[in-house]
Amino acid sequence: MTRQATQGVAGHDGPGLAVAEARRRILDEVAPLIGQERVALAAALGRVLAENVHAPLDVPGADNAAMDGYAVRSVDLPENGPGTLRVVDRVLAGAARRDPLAAGECVRIMTGAPIPPGADAVVMQERVEDGDDGQVRIPGPVAAGENIRRAGEDLAAGSVALAAGRRLRPQEVGVLGSLGRPEVTVHRRPVVAFLSTGDELCSPGQTPGPGQIYDSNRHLIGAALRRLGVDAVDGGVIGDDLGALKAAISEAGSYADAVITTGGVSVGEADTVKEALACAGDIAFWRVAMRPGRPLAFGRVGPALFFGLPGNPVSAAATFYQLVQPALRRLMGEAGTLQPAQLPVIAAERLRKRPGRMEFQRGILEPGADGTVQVRSTGAQGSGMLTSLVHADCLIVLDAERGDVAPGETVQVQPLEGLQR
Numbered sequence: 570m571t572r573q574a575t576q577g578v579a580g581h582d583g584p585g586l587a588v589a590e591a592r593r594r595i596l597d598e599v600a601p602l603i604g605q606e607r608v609a610l611a612a613a614l615g616r617v618l619a620e621n622v623h624a625p626l627d628v629p630g631a632d633n634a635a636m637d638g639y640a641v642r643s644v645d646l647p648e649n650g651p652g653t654l655r656v657v658d659r660v661l662a663g664a665a666r667r668d669p670l671a672a673g674e675c676v677r678i679m680t681g682a683p684i685p686p687g688a689d690a691v692v693m694q695e696r697v698e699d700g701d702d703g704q705v706r707i708p709g710p711v712a713a714g715e716n717i718r719r720a721g722e723d724l725a726a727g728s729v730a731l732a733a734g735r736r737l738r739p740q741e742v743g744v745l746g747s748l749g750r751p752e753v754t755v756h757r758r759p760v761v762a763f764l765s766t767g768d769e770l771c772s773p774g775q776t777p778g779p780g781q782i783y784d785s786n787r788h789l790i791g792a793a794l795r796r797l798g799v800d801a802v803d804g805g806v807i808g809d810d811l812g813a814l815k816a817a818i819s820e821a822g823s824y825a826d827a828v829i830t831t832g833g834v835s836v837g838e839a840d841t842v843k844e845a846l847a848c849a850g851d852i853a854f855w856r857v858a859m860r861p862g863r864p865l866a867f868g869r870v871g872p873a874l875f876f877g878l879p880g881n882p883v884s885a886a887a888t889f890y891q892l893v894q895p896a897l898r899r900l901m902g903e904a905g906t907l908q909p910a911q912l913p914v915i916a917a918e919r920l921r922k923r924p925g926r927m928e929f930q931r932g933i934l935e936p937g938a939d940g941t942v943q944v945r946s947t948g949a950q951g952s953g954m955l956t957s958l959v960h961a962d963c964l965i966v967l968d969a970e971r972g973d974v975a976p977g978e979t980v981q982v983q984p985l986e987g988l989q990r
């Protein structure tokens with residue numbers, strides 16, 4: 570990255586870089602962290618795999634019953650009408666029968682128990698009538714393979730069960746358990762320092778003076794970082810003082826893999842973040858054509874990535890999810906598409922939109938007509954109104970150049986929870 574002064578930085582004069590271009594330029598700068606560790610399965614949730622995990626055995630390990638009932642030879646049961654078979658054994662999950670079934674025989678079997686040799690189907694017990702002398706009446710026909718789960722149908726021995734670069738959710742941890750793995754190799758967690766800037770900010774326990782407010786961004790960004798699974802280091806509040814900000818950014822860059830500030834990145838007289846970054850590190854670009862969230866600065870302090878997010882709380886959150894989180898996920902070693910997932914839904918009402926910047930409006934998903942999903946606005950969209958995000962369950966993504974959305978039009982939404990992670 571070349572060192573650039575604030576003036577002349579890409580996006581300085583116009584509306585800023587397109588969101589996709591900004592994301593691409595950021596991701597181009599990010600490589601997965603070097604460094605791995607072994608963790609026990611109980612500590613693996615949310616970590617990113619640094620090894621290809623091969624299945625050392627078939628899962629399931631043997632053909633087994635999918636239902637409680639009777640293991641039969643399908644040839645013994647007539648095409649139409651019931652047949653009568655003699656029950657010669659009983660197999661529970663955890664046991665196995667070695668002797669093959671002979672003609673006219675069946676075995677009482679429970680879900681998960683291995684299929685006895687010779688049997689090729691399981692009839693569920695609800696379809697079976699008890700007869701005399703240990704015999705059962707079973708309605709035909711029964712198809713070969715019915716209610717049998719095949720060895721290796723979930724995972725074949727030797728196959729890649731989980732590929733490196735995968736973030737471990739509960740289901741991946743369960744698969745590791747099913748392979749008998751006590752521990753797994755994951756990428757080291759990035760250290761991410763975050764701090765708020767602004768003379769107006771108070772912390773809990775302090776009494777706001779005239780014109781002061783409590784800091785929300787540090788708590789929001791800290792929580793988002795912890796949920797993402799990074800090692801989040803709270804750098805506190807730094808006042809609007811260039812020297813103090815330069816020192817704080819330099820110090821954070823000396824130990825962190827990424828540094829995030831909020832506030833002081835616009836064009837006001839106390840907006841010192843860009844100047845501090847230009848002194849302490851390098852600015853790659855400033856300003857993204859998104860709303861909320863235009864005045865974002867991206868660069869480096871030493872080897873650390875630097876994100877100067879805007880001060881308005883919704884702008885800080887929006888830029889975090891669109892641009893910071895994908896970068897941190899790549900830093901964490903995650904492979905694949907790192908941008909937030911998007912789905913088309915129907916606009917339930919008119920949405921106001923001025924051409925110019927891509928907008929991330931706060932929306933509420935709800936059932937529409939005929940089983941469709943529709944979205945409506947949370948209402949006022951001011952970037953200082955953090956409760957607009959509290960009421961939202963999605964972001965409505967509106968392309969930069971478009972205008973108002975008419976009711977019934979299809980729009981893209983990013984669910985805030987559920988589909989990601």
Ligand SMILES: Nc1nc2c(c(=O)[nH]1)N[C@H]1C(S)=C(S)[C@@H](COP(=O)(O)OP(=O)(O)OC[C@H]3O[C@@H](n4cnc5c(N)ncnc54)[C@H](O)[C@@H]3O)O[C@H]1N2
Pocket residue numbers: 765766767769770782783784785786787831832833834835836837840861862863864878879880881882884952953
């Ligand atoms: N003349 C212009 N003014 C502004 C522009 C512009 O292009 N020209 N852009 C506006 C946009 S868009 C945004 S977003 C803000 C971003 O400004 P800064 O990043 O410099 O942020 P501040 O000025 O420091 O603060 C903005 C706003 O947010 C409040 N804030 C800041 N930090 C926190 C925090 N940690 N917790 C809660 N609230 C916070 C701050 O008090 C301000 O009200 O600039 C516009 N202005």
Ligand code: MOO
Pocket residue numbers: 859860861862863864879881884952953
């Ligand atoms: O981009 Mo500002 O974030 O519109 O409020």
